[in-house]
Amino acid sequence: MLLLALDTATPAVTVALHDGAQVLARADQVDARRHGELLLPSVDRVLREAERTLADVTHVVAGVGPGPYTGLRVGLATAEAFGAALGVPVHGLCTLDGIAWAAGLDTPFVVATDARRKEVYWAHYADARTRRSEPSVDRPADIADAVAGVPAAGAGARLYADTFTAVREDLPEHVSAAALAGLAAELLTADPGGGTGFLPTRPLYLRRPDAQVPKNYKVVTPR
Incomplete structure (x- = not known):
């Protein structure tokens, strides 16, 4: 088992590799405005540190939120892309x-x-x-x-x-992919089929977006 876990639902951009028993490598950065810039380099970093390749990954784990729109979509779209490219299951967990x-x-x-x-x-x-x-x-x-x-x-x-x-200041401030991976490893050990405890990999927004479709379009006629 090799889990690639990631989450971008909070200001933390977090990625981890877990072999089912322990975390092999992790990358955690807090930057609410650079999820798209930081995520893939973080994936590359943990793979290098663990001396593994994407081809070794057997499961992808993604935090589904709740979280703001743009950041959350970055992580879920990336997780789904990895899952499709590698032909491995993608498991959702609440952030x-x-x-x-x-x-x-x-x-x-x-x-x-x-x-x-x-x-x-x-x-x-x-x-x-x-x-x-x-x-x-x-x-x-x-x-x-x-x-x-x-x-x-x-x-x-x-x-x-x-x-x-x-x-409690001694408790975590942000989510970590290492924790998501550890939780996922427990669930997969209990149910190798991955049908228990996981969520669909759809963003958990909990509220409507700020952006609205204009109600009255300006009519433009040709000259």
Whole structure:
């Protein structure tokens, strides 16, 4: 087994190779404006460090969000392209689940990432491997009662520490492909067919885009 994992749903551009037992190489950069520029060089870097080639990859793992539109599409389109070119399965995982898995807690907590527009993407977890709620996008003030005093991980929790009053600085701020790969390896070991625990590789946006089709087109007539 050789997993190539990647995620671009947050400001982190993150890639990792995992052999089913351990991470062989990883690349993590935080730059919200350069997902398209950084992703493929990061893939090349981890392959070189692990002394592997794309032809060795048996599974591709991609974070499906939630996340902003442009960055998230970069990662998913790249994952699907690799899967098609290599003839290997592409497995989707919730980006929040990757942060939760890396947190490693065995007690309830929440994960929140920055959704911009003064909102957060967030979910409740019973433990590092068990999500208790569907991912949501909300204004921090609207979920204050639900998250106050609950241990919290993620950049969204840190950004709104007045709402996430038990934010843990020792827990992950951003998702890592290494965590996604580790979670995927566990799921594939339990179900080699890959039918359990994974999501379709479709972007989890949770809200409509800002761009709108013009309602009234200007009529242009020939002279």
